[in-house]
Amino acid sequence: MSEEYAAATEFYDLMATPYVASVEPTLTALLAEVDTVAGPVLDIGAGTGLSTMLVADAVPDARIVAVEPAPAMRAVLLSRLAARKDLRERITVLPYGFLDAELPAHCSAVVALGVIGHFDAATRPRVWRAIAAALAPDGTAVVEVQRPGCVEVSPERRYTQARAGLLRYEGWSRAEPVDAESLVWHMTYRTYHDERLLREVVASHRVWPAAAERLAREAHAAGLSLASTDTATGLLRFTKHP
Template identity: 75%
Template sequence: MTDDYAAAAEFYDLMATPYVATVEPVLAKMLAEVDTIAGPVADIGAGTGLSTMLVADALPDARIIAVEPAAPMRAVLLSRLAARKDLRERITVRPQGFLETRLPTGCAAVVALGVIGHFDPATRSRVWRTIADALAPGADAVVEVQRPGRVEPSAERRYTTARAGELRYEGWSRADPADADSLVWRMTYRTYDGDRLVQEVRTEHHVWPADAERLTAEAHAAGLRLTGADTATGLLRFTR
């Protein structure tokens, strides 16, 4: 997974702007009852820090552990912290994968946006147990169902556009089944100066889709109970 994001890191934040605007109020609502005195909040697969910033804004008193194995994505996250002394004092960035990171017990919450599909079904059971073990009793985990939630092909489409200065950026995606359980998302990022294409970058991500019903069953087996769901964003809240 770490190499998959080497090319995407350059464009990630520009492409994610509409997504962040949609997710922000829902995530803030799901985290509204988090007791930040209980312990830190873990952000799994923090990426460039977009989700970390959402958690930091929603919980201004929380200590946050941001877990991100991909160095290009982590570089953007650390750049954010370099510019924000207030955040540097309360956000710790762990440069390992989630299952290689030793989280403290008694976390006030765990957040996993855009990440659960990167684990195959056998590994996901370990992920759920690790989340449950990290949470304080009564604490919540917010996990995103990554669309489409099932193995099916998706024709190439332009999913977003953005502008920065004189240049226009386009994000394109296509999904191809790899086997009965997984997909390969093929992402293309194009940069235009007017109508002239000046840059094109392609990358691929291997994912194992799971819908809300399946994730809920997996979480329940680990001792987590579904206590909230938002179908528009795919966010699910589980309580230990």
């Protein structure tokens, strides 16, 4: 997974700008009542830090623990912190995969954006149990359902474009099923000067889609109750069973 994301890191933030804008209001609302006295906010799969910055803005008095295994992604996240002394004092970055990290106990919230689909059905119960174990008794977990929520062919399409200076960047995606439980996303990043293609980078990664209903059942078995669903963003909010 680290190698797969290394190719995409150069373009990641430019391509993710529309996503961040769409999810920010909902995530902010879901974290509004978090009691940061209970403990830090855990950001699983923090990537380049886009989700971490959303959490930092949504809960400005929270300590944050960001978990990110990919060195290329983590380098961008640490660069963000280097430029922000206020964030460096309250954000800890763990260089591990989620299931390999020593997680803080009594977290006031756990946030997992673009993460759950990277775990297969046999591994997800461990993920849900780890989230439940990390949460404080009144804690909140926000988990994104990655689309599509099932295994299906997704024809190639341009999902976003952005400009920086004289150059234009395009992000293209397509998905092919591997088996009944998983598919491979092929992501293509193109850089143009006017209409001249300067560079093309292709990255592929395997995911295990699951619908919100299935994820809710798995979470419930681990001790988490579904509190709300936002269908527009795919964000699920869970609370810990008493």
